[in-house]
Amino acid sequence: MSIQSLGVGSGLDLEGLVTQLLEAERKPKQDRLDKKEKTYDAEISSLGQLKSKMKDFLDSVDELRTSTALKGREPTIVNPSESITPFTAEASNSAVEGSYRIAVTQIASGSRIETDNASAGGFTGTTDTVLGSGSGSLTFKIPNTTKSFNINVTAGMTVQQLSNAINKSSSNFGVTSSIIDTGTVAGGAKLVFSSSVTGQGNDLVIVNNNDLADLNRVSTTNSLEDTPYLVPVTSAKNSKATIDGIAVESKTDKFENTIENVAFTVSEISALAADGITYQTSKLKIGFDTEALDKKVRDFVDNYNALNKQMTTLTRYGTSDLEEDGALAGDFMIRGIQQGMANILGAAVGSSGLGTIFQLGIEFNDDGDLEIGSNDKYGFGSGEDRLKKALEENFDEISNLFTDSKQGIATKLYSFLKEYTSFSGLLATRERTVKDQKDLLADEREQFELRMATTEQILRDKYLGLDQTVARLNSTSSALVAALGS
Structure with missing residues (x-):
């Protein structure tokens, strides 16, 4: 039966009555579901924030976990x-x-080869001078290496075209070709070949593979490499x-x-x-590298404090009715992480001459955070003084303090935190569990909405009958009044 507008026949506010009854039915359940969802959202968000801070701290721990990272x-x-x-x-x-x-x-430096002057068999002063009428190839190479490439020379190829072909070759290992016009007839245009391959004995060699006479002008030797032509004006050094x-x-x-x-x-x-x-x-x-290690130690302190503050904020109880509890107030797991880290940081490391992080200048303050203080509180020098002394005099002992395979602070912290931060770790597992609970809550909402729709239909059917009955009585009453009045 379709939902109809009530009260039309009777004149009674039956629509408002149904609305109020539905609201009275919906509100307690709706509030309970909303509260659950808000709790789940807060927990998921809090766990995400916690994982992010824990990852930052874990990265700092990892930087101190191996001796190779510390003994730079x-x-x-x-x-x-x-x-x-x-x-x-x-x-x-x-x-x-x-x-x-x-x-x-x-x-x-690499070697440099120049062609001869025009008067000595070189080229004239134009870059469109033809190399020759024959076709052949040139090999550019560095002897006793794998560096080599070939350039095909076709009949009618110009000086400029040869230079361009060399520079554009995909196999070119570092040879640059350029043309210098001397501006004189005697000097003509010079082809200059520069090799980027450095080292004594690594002079560029240009082989005239087909022994074409015209190509001797741009070659250092013939195909058998037993006849010299051009020689480097600058040898590789x-x-x-x-x-x-x-x-x-x-x-x-x-x-x-x-x-x-x-x-x-x-x-x-x-x-x-x-x-x-x-x-x-x-x-x-x-x-x-004391500067790098100093930074790693300070990053370690800063990231621990950021994580510790995050956990303290999430697990705190409000001190008054006006202050809300943290999203994970009193959470046993988070408190356990805090206590576990504090125990590791406070433990002595027998394999290190420093013994504890205190001798490195790090100590707990009243808020449970770590600090490298500037004041001498206990007569052993300030935290800054102790850190400076350890970096200058006990570099290897700092490494032992953090990296010892059994007692090292970073070694133990990394293993401890990995139990929580890995994909199958406790925090990730808990986060997935809460998300699953939220998904079930969505199903519960859907079922609740279906029940409310059914309840609404029942109420409308019930009050529709009342509306129709009152309408008939009103009609009968009007008819009687009219008959008696006549």
């Missing part, structure tokens, strides 16, 4: 001239601490430097393991001393 070496370079920076350096974690005096005396007076060379601008586990890359020749002959040396010092 930092190269420090002091140059005699502020305007000249001869080299940059990097060192692996296994580099030995030490100090070196380095001077750069030569930068590696090594980089050269001195380390504590010892001469060293490299085929590139990078010296790798010349100093064990250290690499330095040269970019400028060192400045000359007042005598104009002697190269001034730069000081390279290899030491522990």
Whole structure:
């Protein structure tokens, strides 16, 4: 039966009555469902926030979990001239601490080949000069390497076309071709071939594969490579430097393991001393990367505090009726995480000479957060002083404090937190459970709406009968009044 407008026949406000009855039926259930949904949403949101903060902290813990991440070496370079920076350096974690005096005396370069003057068999002053009437090929290569590519030369190809073909070759390993017009008839146009392959002995070779006479002008040798034609005007060179007076060379601008586990890359020749002959040396010092470790420790403290504040906010109880409880007020799991982390952070590490994080300058404040304080509270120096001293004097002990396989703070924290943060961890499992409960709540809402629709129909059917009965009585009454009145 379709829903009809009530009260039309009787004149009674039956529509309003049905509405009030339905509202009285709906409200308690609706409020209960809304409250449940709000609770689920708050819990899901809170768990998401908690997971995000915990991930940030876990990343900080991971940065302190391995000795290789903590025992980084930092190269420090002091140059005699502020305007000249001869080299940059990097060192692996296994580099030995030490100090070196380095001077750069030569930068590696590639070879350069120029064609002869026009008067000596070169080209005239135009770039559209034809190379020759025959067809053949040229091979550009660096001997004793795999670097090689071919250029086909067709009959009638010009100097400019050859230059373009070289530069556009997809196999080109670093040869640049250019044309320089000398502006004189005797000089003519010169083809210049520059190779980016550095290192002594790595001169560019151009082979006239078909021994065409016209191509000898742009070749260094014939097909058998036993006859020389053009020769490099500049040969490929090594980089050269001195380390504590010892001469060293490299085929590139990078010296790798010349100093064990250290690499330095040269970019400028060192400045000359007042005598104009002697190269001034730069000081390279290899030491522990205290700045990087200092940052990792401070990030660890900051991210722990952010996580701890988040958990405290979520689990707090309001101190008055005006202050709401946290979304996870009194939650046993979250309190357990806080307590577990505090226990690990407060424990002694016997394998480290520092013993505890206190000797590293880290301590708990009254709010349960970590801090590296600037005040000396206990007569052992401020947190900042203790951290500085540990970085300068006990670098390896800091590593042991965090990375020991059994007692290390970062090792234990990482394993502890992984139980909660992994895909199958406790937090993720709980989050999925709450989402499932919310899905069931949606089904419950749907069933509730169906029941309310049925209840509405029953009420309308009931009061429709009343409306019709009253309407008939009113009609009968009107008829009687009319008959008696007549």
